[in-house]
Amino acid sequence: MLNTTINKKFASLAVLASVICAPFSVSAEDYPKKPVNVVVGFGVGGSADRMTRNMSAYIGEELGQPIKVINKKGAGTQIAANYVLNRPDDGYTVFASTFAPYLSNTILKGNASYTVEDFSYINFQWFDFDLIAVNKDSKYQSLAELLTAIKENPKQVSASVVQGSAGHLMLKLLLEKNNIPQENLNLVTYNSGGQSRSAVAGGQVDFISISAQGSEGIREYIRPLAVVRGERSDNWDAPTINEALKPLDVEVPVLAGSMRGFAVTTEFKNKYPERFNKLSLAIQHALARKDVQENLKSNDIGGVWVGPEKSDEMMKENFDTFNQYKHLLD
Known part of the structure; x- marks a missing residue:
């Protein structure tokens, strides 16, 4: 009789435990139940858009649900960022963008109401570094010679950059570190890389x-x-930025170029950690596939996995750097 009573009590406890645990297991195992929207901060055809559309089918296969790509261009990705933040924090809206430098700039120069901490970065998979290059017929043979000409011949040298980019900030830093008045350089800013190039x-x-x-x-x-790197590039025959500056006895910080990848709201990560992990694993597993890597390579798209922790760290470092030198972009 005693054993029967004990068994009934354990049975009751087991039922209670299953009821208590059910919402948590369903949250992880049944996600996603419907297509996932990935919001791109740029128009169709740009680098972030190409990355997203090339990855979407593979991520969808890993998740077991289709991925729908939505483009929300404008205001330096601020429109897309606000759209993502205003959607339900349930894992069905993912943000894809060139987070560095654009997200930092919308906060520092675009009066955005959000912070870098409002997003959790799943992975930065595509990195790019900047280069400083002259027209092929230019008389300038080195960066030191070019900077000397800007210093000694005000308004005689011109350059093009994308407004608010890492390349823009690097030029401003080069002038400041070499004690060259900013107004000495005729600097033309564009809203797109195509125009600048x-x-x-x-x-x-x-x-x-x-x-x-x-x-x-x-x-x-x-x-x-x-090249704005700590080491030389195999693709471009040029010294690193600080090697090129040695004749002037000057060094500059090596700014990160573009960092493209995927993020979600931090509220989602905190509210549904199991779903966040499942989404992260889907992207990680997709990038580990040979067919995915072959496709990305054939389309000149980066495909590395650094993970959420490193991506968060890199985003904060980028913001801190831009915040330190934001006065140069006024």
Whole structure:
């Protein structure tokens, strides 16, 4: 009789435990139950959009649900960021963007109401570094020679950059570190990399500071003077930025170029950690696939896995750097 009573009590406790635990297991195992929207902070055809559309089918296969790509361009990705933050924090809205430098700039220069901590970065899979290059017919043979010309001949040298980009900030830093008045350089800013590259390729400006990978299309029209990296590049025959500055006895911080990947709201991560982990694993497993890597490589799209912790760290470092030098972008 005693054993029967004890068994009934344990049975009751087991039922109670299953009822208590059910919502948590369903949250993890049944997600996603419907298609997941991935919001891109740029228009169709840009780098972030190409990355997202190439990855969407594979991520969908890993999740067991289709991925729907939605483009929300404008205001330097601020429109997309606000859209994502205003959607339910349930894991059915993911943010895909070139987070560095655009997210930092919307906060520092665009008066955004959010912070970098409002997003949790699942993975930055595509990195790009900047290069400083002159038109192929330019008389300037080195970065030191170019900077000396800007210093000694005010308003005689011109450059093009994308407004608010890492390349823009690097040029401003180069002038400041070499005690060159900012107004000495005729600096033309554009809202797109294509316009900026066309200006140097067509000889409208003397040089450019912009992402290297996106410059493959104008390679025959330019000559690189430096790559903004800590080590030399196999793809561009040029010294690193600080190697190029040695004749001037100057060093500059090596700014990260573009960092593209996927993020969600921090509220979602905190509310549904199991879903966040499942989404992260789906992206990680997709990137581990040979067919995915072959597809990304054939389309000149980066495909590394650094994970949430490292991505968060890198985003905060990027923001801190831009915050330190934001006065140069006024």
